[in-house]
Amino acid sequence: MSEPLLKAVNLQCERDERILFRELSFSVMPGTVTRVEGPNGSGKTTLLRILAGLNDAWSGDLYWCGQPRARHRESFLRNMLYLGHRPGIKPLLTPMENLHALMAGRRPVSEAVLSRALEGTGLAGYQNVPCRNLSAGQQRRVALARLLVADEPLWLLDEVFTAIDADGVQAIEALLQQRAAEGGAVVVTTHHDLKLPGMQRIVLGGGSVNDG
Amino acid sequence: MTGNPVRVHPVAEGVSVAGAMKAVFLRDVKVAFRQRQDLLNPLLFFVMVVTLFPLGVSPEVSFLREAGAGILWVAALLSVLLSLDHLFRHDFDDGTLEQLVLQPQPLFLLVLAKTLAHWMLTGLPLVILTPVLGVMMHQPGNSIGILCLTLLIGTPVLSLIGSIGAALTLGLRSAGVLLSLLIIPLYIPVLIFGTGTVAAASEGAPVGAYLALMGAFLFLALTLAPFASASALKISMSNS
Numbered sequence: 001m002s003e004p005l006l007k008a009v010n011l012q013c014e015r016d017e018r019i020l021f022r023e024l025s026f027s028v029m030p031g032t033v034t035r036v037e038g039p040n041g042s043g044k045t046t047l048l049r050i051l052a053g054l055n056d057a058w059s060g061d062l063y064w065c066g067q068p069r070a071r072h073r074e075s076f077l078r079n080m081l082y083l084g085h086r087p088g089i090k091p092l093l094t095p096m097e098n099l100h101a102l103m104a105g106r107r108p109v110s111e112a113v114l115s116r117a118l119e120g121t122g123l124a125g126y127q128n129v130p131c132r133n134l135s136a137g138q139q140r141r142v143a144l145a146r147l148l149v150a151d152e153p154l155w156l157l158d159e160v161f162t163a164i165d166a167d168g169v170q171a172i173e174a175l176l177q178q179r180a181a182e183g184g185a186v187v188v189t190t191h192h193d194l195k196l197p198g199m200q201r202i203v204l205g206g207g208s209v210n211d212g
Numbered sequence: 213m214t215g216n217p218v219r220v221h222p223v224a225e226g227v228s229v230a231g232a233m234k235a236v237f238l239r240d241v242k243v244a245f246r247q248r249q250d251l252l253n254p255l256l257f258f259v260m261v262v263t264l265f266p267l268g269v270s271p272e273v274s275f276l277r278e279a280g281a282g283i284l285w286v287a288a289l290l291s292v293l294l295s296l297d298h299l300f301r302h303d304f305d306d307g308t309l310e311q312l313v314l315q316p317q318p319l320f321l322l323v324l325a326k327t328l329a330h331w332m333l334t335g336l337p338l339v340i341l342t343p344v345l346g347v348m349m350h351q352p353g354n355s356i357g358i359l360c361l362t363l364l365i366g367t368p369v370l371s372l373i374g375s376i377g378a379a380l381t382l383g384l385r386s387a388g389v390l391l392s393l394l395i396i397p398l399y400i401p402v403l404i405f406g407t408g409t410v411a412a413a414s415e416g417a418p419v420g421a422y423l424a425l426m427g428a429f430l431f432l433a434l435t436l437a438p439f440a441s442a443s444a445l446k447i448s449m450s451n452s
Contacts (some may be wrong), residue, residue, distance in 0.1 A: 086307025
């Protein structure tokens with residue numbers, strides 16, 4: 001697979017009559033980690049939401065596996081995993097029920113696999129506690145458990161390191177690196193000083209793309 | 213991690229549309245039963261509004277017999293309206309709505325599943341309570357049957373039309389007033405034909421034509437409203 005999974009050509013986005021970025025072009029290749037960086041309000045989250053297809057207020061072209069994304073929406077959605085600011089966790093459901101509901105729309109996964117994923121994110125023993133009784137970090141870990149069972153080749157992760165402790169941050173870094181080694185593509189926005197070998201950087205605010 | 217090479221999966225390799233709809237439906241029902249006061253709210257409102265009429269206007273049998281069906285219909289309409297803001301709001305706030313929009317299945321079908329869950333949790337209990345309140349309002353037995361039937365056909369229409377308004381006003385901080393202003397005009401035909409059917413039945417006139425029209429409302433709403441709600445959700449999502 002030498003074709004980029006996702007290719008952006010001349011992306012431009014305006015918000016509240018302010019141009020967040022213009023002429024932004026980059027490719028997300030399989031087996032790479034891409035970090036979107038920039039100061040607060042520079043449009044990192046907006047860019048990620050545009051890539052995920054949640055925001056339609058942009059101009060330019062987006063290609064999924066070489067095809068215009070708009071015409072291959074189903075294939076794109078099937079193969080893309082997006083984790084946003086809001087973790088997508090229902091406070092009234094338990095971690096297990098949440099994970100089950102999230103996976104039920106994408107791919108059938110057995111309870112045992114989900115249980116292992118929750119243990120893998122340090123939530124062993126919390127499977128049956130309603131999520132509202134968990135801490136902010138633990139709730140994010142429930143969302144992150146999805147990464148352990150995900151088969152989507154493209155991951156778009158918004159601020160994954162928020163509210164996660166030092167050990168967790170290390171584990172996520174290792175996971176991203178392992179995912180890239182397996183051939184997956186990961187795009188992350190973060191203020192955390194993430195340094196991985198071969199990482200592509202997209203710097204917003206200045207509007208440039210660097211290979212690092 | 214499986215260790216297998218990561219690859220692009222064909223669309224067919226996933227969950228069927230019916231399976232995904234069922235999952236959405238079941239999750240909403242489960243969440244609703246964890247928060248029972250939200251579930252009881254529209255029901256209590258319905259009962260209170262109906263019981264206030266004999267106390268506030270007149271407890272006379274002749275008045276209640278004449279106005280009863282209309283009062284029950286208006287109370288049901290208002291209590292569905294009251295519950296609409298919850299349809300997408302919580303999901304929007306906790307991010308599950310984003311994940312719903314990003315599911316590979318057609319969004320309008322997932323929205324339809326959500327709306328059906330909403331109806332089952334608000335509209336259907338109202339229909340079930342109606343016979344009791346109908347007796348309280350001195351409705352003749354024949355009218356109560358027709359009243360329940362019109363509400364059974366009418367309340368899903370209210371939920372379906374309401375889902376459009378709820379989706380459109382999702383991005384707003386205080387959606388209440390605007391939601392009512394948007395939705396009430398669309399509710400009026402349903403109300404007129406709903407109460408008209410009961411009035412015709414109490415006069416002994418044939419109600420077949422009325423019921424056919426209400427059925428037409430239901431199928432129109434069932435086929436069109438989910439498309440409108442899905443588009444409205446995408447717009448609200450885009451602006452947040």
